[in-house]
Amino acid sequence: MNCIIIEDNKNTVDVLQDIIKNNFPSIKVLGTATSIEKGISILNTYKPDFIFLDINLDDGEGFSILKEFPNADFKIIFITSYSKYAIQAFKFSALDFILKPFTPNEICQAIDKVIENKINNDQKEKLDTFLHNYNSQSKKIVLSDIDHLHVVPIEEIIYASSENSYTIFTLKNKEEIVVSKSLKSFDEKLAPYSFIRIHQRYLINIEYVEKFHKKNEEILLSNKTILPVSKAKKEQLIRALKKL
Template identity: 55%
Template sequence: MISCALIEDDKNTITMLKSIIEENFDAINVIGSASSINAAYELITNTNPTFIFLDVNLEDGDGFEILNKFNSPKFTVIFITSYSKYAVEAFKFSAIDFVLKPFSPSDIIKAVNKVIQEEHKNYLEKITTLYHNHTSGQKKIILSNSDSIHVVSLEDILYAKSDNSYTTFFTIDKREILVSKSLKSFDDQLSSYFFFRIHQKYLINLQHIKKFNKRNDEIVLINDTSLPVSQGKKADLLHLLKSSS
């Protein structure tokens, strides 16, 4: 039997979560709830749940403090949060499931299904990266493929190249990481972090531009890679380069 613990300081949210799980997942047993860090630690230690719902903001502190008490957590986490945008973005970078308040039953069902299917070996990498993104100014991203899980600092990415529904990331240390996600999904995710889509096929890290060749409309990166800039993106790119200089 799969077991679940609810770490949340709002009684109405606990009641709603318990109801949604019991109505939609016969194989999941809700083994208890806790509203504080110490009570949550005791509940998890005593019951060993398969996964937990964890509110980011508890009555006595930060929900991340609970995770920090376990050297190698054997449970998976679904975060519940009404937290600020940067925290939600950190969750996305780490590929951890989260539910944003106010949530619907379908949000909970979708998150639970994803966590049930999560491989534990992958999860430990993701939870470490999540904690790093929450506590550090240096952002990292999880890039997963069939062979490996890569934890990459955003500042180490030179550019990404689209190949239909696949994306290849090129890094400063000469790695090429192929991911089965579209470039558009990464464009949406990284645009707030000084990344810019210069062409239908290319997303670049603006911090690593060496020069822009106006004659042939090409960006040259610090490793001397030349990439084309589309006419539709040229004006916006020049504006960004001038405003950042």
């Protein structure tokens, strides 16, 4: 396999090359680039199997390079320094990324995924979703079921429910999407966007709450679904509703 490193920090480039040399002798680094212009040039010259791409280059954002390759068949391992907005966008888009400072083991795991063809499935849809989330106030989330990858505006989600190790999303259009991930993982992603955990089994978008029955400890949602509210979450829900 062949790869290209697009990174403007020389030390990081050297570290990546050493990790590849010491752990993956069959992988050849075809070249490196430190800027958007050179990155585009080197990708046009070579046909790598995958690339390392720093999202923050000296002359702009690494994503500018990808716009020149809308149908890229190379796989991408993203590298980024801490950025709240970038990390949120990555998580919503279901794209893998490595956060600086990284460890050799993290790089090895990422390369192993490339080798096993387990990285960047539906890459174009995920990249498009990432760019939307990174550049827009409105957010979309990638939800993957057995057969399809769904790109869903988060404001279209009414609630999510836990079913063993699965999460079932109920959308405004009445569609249901079953994802093989825990509700907790989505709780952490969606909490900043009007979502609140009202019960061990339920995460709701409070924008769709029509009524809260304090005595019965139940909420009525706009799609006429009635859900229980746990005693531990009752006061938190009331505070959230008062802010609407």
